[in-house]
Amino acid sequence: MNWQQPLATYVLRNQLQWREWHKWARALQTERETLSPIPDMGSVTASVVQFTVDPVTSPALWRDRVTQAFRQAKAQGAQIIVFGEDIALPLLGVLADRIPGSANQNSLASLAPWLRALANPVYVYWHRTMQVLAKHFAITTVAGSALKKTHSQLFNQSVIFDANGWVIAVQPKMHLLPLEHDLGLSPGADLNPQSFAPWPLVTVVCNDATYFETFRMAWHLGALLVAVPIADSEPLYSEAKARRGTWARVQETPVAGLVGASTGNLFGIKLTGKAAIYLPAALTKDDSGILAESNSPEGEEVITATIDLARLRKLQQEFAYQDLTAHWLNTLYSH
Amino acid sequence: MAEFWFYDHRITAYPDSIPDHSLTWHYYPSSRQESEHPGHWVQQWPDQRLTVSAPLVPFDDDEVNEMAIQFLWDHQRVAILKQAHWIPELVRYLRFQDVRMIVAPFLDNHQQFGPLWRDAQQNQVMAIAMFPLQLLVPCETTNDATGYRSAELVSPGVWRVKWLWSELSEAESKFAILPHLRRDIYQKHAWWPREHLRL
Numbered sequence: 059m060n061w062q063q064p065l066a067t068y069v070l071r072n073q074l075q076w077r078e079w080h081k082w083a084r085a086l087q088t089e090r091e092t093l094s095p096i097p098d099m100g101s102v103t104a105s106v107v108q109f110t111v112d113p114v115t116s117p118a119l120w121r122d123r124v125t126q127a128f129r130q131a132k133a134q135g136a137q138i139i140v141f142g143e144d145i146a147l148p149l150l151g152v153l154a155d156r157i158p159g160s161a162n163q164n165s166l167a168s169l170a171p172w173l174r175a176l177a178n179p180v181y182v183y184w185h186r187t188m189q190v191l192a193k194h195f196a197i198t199t200v201a202g203s204a205l206k207k208t209h210s211q212l213f214n215q216s217v218i219f220d221a222n223g224w225v226i227a228v229q230p231k232m233h234l235l236p237l238e239h240d241l242g243l244s245p246g247a248d249l250n251p252q253s254f255a256p257w258p259l260v261t262v263v264c265n266d267a268t269y270f271e272t273f274r275m276a277w278h279l280g281a282l283l284v285a286v287p288i289a290d291s292e293p294l295y296s297e298a299k300a301r302r303g304t305w306a307r308v309q310e311t312p313v314a315g316l317v318g319a320s321t322g323n324l325f326g327i328k329l330t331g332k333a334a335i336y337l338p339a340a341l342t343k344d345d346s347g348i349l350a351e352s353n354s355p356e357g358e359e360v361i362t363a364t365i366d367l368a369r370l371r372k373l374q375q376e377f378a379y380q381d382l383t384a385h386w387l388n389t390l391y392s393h
Numbered sequence: 394m395a396e397f398w399f400y401d402h403r404i405t406a407y408p409d410s411i412p413d414h415s416l417t418w419h420y421y422p423s424s425r426q427e428s429e430h431p432g433h434w435v436q437q438w439p440d441q442r443l444t445v446s447a448p449l450v451p452f453d454d455d456e457v458n459e460m461a462i463q464f465l466w467d468h469q470r471v472a473i474l475k476q477a478h479w480i481p482e483l484v485r486y487l488r489f490q491d492v493r494m495i496v497a498p499f500l501d502n503h504q505q506f507g508p509l510w511r512d513a514q515q516n517q518v519m520a521i522a523m524f525p526l527q528l529l530v531p532c533e534t535t536n537d538a539t540g541y542r543s544a545e546l547v548s549p550g551v552w553r554v555k556w557l558w559s560e561l562s563e564a565e566s567k568f569a570i571l572p573h574l575r576r577d578i579y580q581k582h583a584w585w586p587r588e589h590l591r592l
């Protein structure tokens with residue numbers, strides 16, 4: 059770290075315009091009319107958000123678009139909303155001209171110390187904004203993911219807020235991509251259950267869904283719903299590559315997958331991906347395993363669908379390891 | 394370069410690196426109708442009908458031998474899944490033992506992005522599916538990124554598909570999956586049934 063980075067942190071805190079943010083949050087609190095409803099456990103209506111993460115020049119612009127997504131979800135009757143990965147990073151756009159080489163994709167490694175220095179102010183802004191909005195709209199919120207520096211380690215972590223704005227789960231990404239290793243990120247140490255919430259909901263982050271083990275663990279923790287914020291750095295969207303993630307995992311493990319996607323251009327990295335709700339094929343009418351999916355892998359959209367939890371629970375009860383002798387499973391991860 | 398030749402009910406594989414020892418796997422279902430119900434075959438699996446010629450070396454001490462037969466072929470481990478019951482843990486286990494190709498005569502491959510395709514993706518192995526005949530490979534190794542390589546019809550009833558083993562390491566270098574496994578976390582959560590625990 060050189061002298062420029064602490065200075066940039068200081069400048070960023072000013073650029074985030076907290077005084078203006080507090081006015082906005084106070085206004086929302088006084089407006090709050092909806093109380094969080096008592097859920098019917100037979101079904102749940104979920105919204106997944108496809109959100110453009112192009113850097114913004116003012117935090118209010120980003121916040122207004124997030125608020126708009128909440129408003130749309132509420133209008134569609136959502137009880138759960140899921141955002142995409144790295145959704146807080148566009149806020150660094152307020153400093154973009156001050157970070158050297160940030161517009162150049164080849165200089166990602168040089169971005170590492172800057173991300174370390176700037177992660178926490180952006181994280182706090184994202185966290186508090188999502189908290190206020192979750193409470194205002196009374197929706198259980200999987201707030202996407204953001205970078206967080208804890209004890210000198212940098213994590214890419216997702217947070218779930220309940221409909222009263224309380225944090226009920228914090229989940230750092232467990233399986234990092236090589237790019238994230240280069241940026242100095244550390245992997246999460248465990249899959250955390252939520253502390254208290256009406257929904258059996260677990261969140262994991264993006265590449266965690268490449269591994270069937272993640273969903274097996276979530277199911278073992280009692281989850282019916284697994285929320286996966288994603289940001290795929292694929293310049294050209296490929297359906298097959300997209301199907302390797304959450305869609306494939308919910309075919310193997312009987313849970314519902316709620317995918318919030320980030321799209322757009324983030325500091326020279328082109329992101330494509332579809333926000334979607336996936337179910338085991340047996341629970342969809344056309345056996346496709348897709349309950350709802352956005353129309354395009356680019357741009358913004360809010361997708362809402364109702365998941366039949368009773369049928370999902372029944373499928374989980376029927377799910378078993380059949381006649382397989384399972385003794386070798388005990389040695390599976392021992393070496 | 395290795396090649397697989399598919400006859401109607403027979404798989405013949407020719408590794409180019411061992412030209413004198415071509416390998417033939419024969420599997421004869423009793424009737425054509427059964428081929429449409431691969432699950433039904435499980436009951437009728439007769440080991441003696443699977444004919445394997447040299448230079449295959451079976452690994453007898455394997456713990457999953459009840460479910461898969463492993464061979465060393467063309468300097469690579471190849472596993473034949475013996476039944477239609479499928480869980481992702483099985484191919485993961487085989488991959489940990491350096492298996493680079495799965496042959497699954499009984500798994501239904503009609504579903505797009507079905508179980509065998511998913512195994513090929515998440516374990517970065519080659520997989521031969523029978524119904525329909527296809528080679529399933531990591532998406533990174535196909536031009537259209539679908540992970541499907543169709544068999545080519547060379548003469549009536551004879552199909553051929555080709556690959557290079559080096560394609561697998563190329564896929565691994567483009568998208569590293571296995572180095573980032575979190576065995577520590579998986580062991581802690583141990584989701585599999587415990588009643589079979591061996592002391």
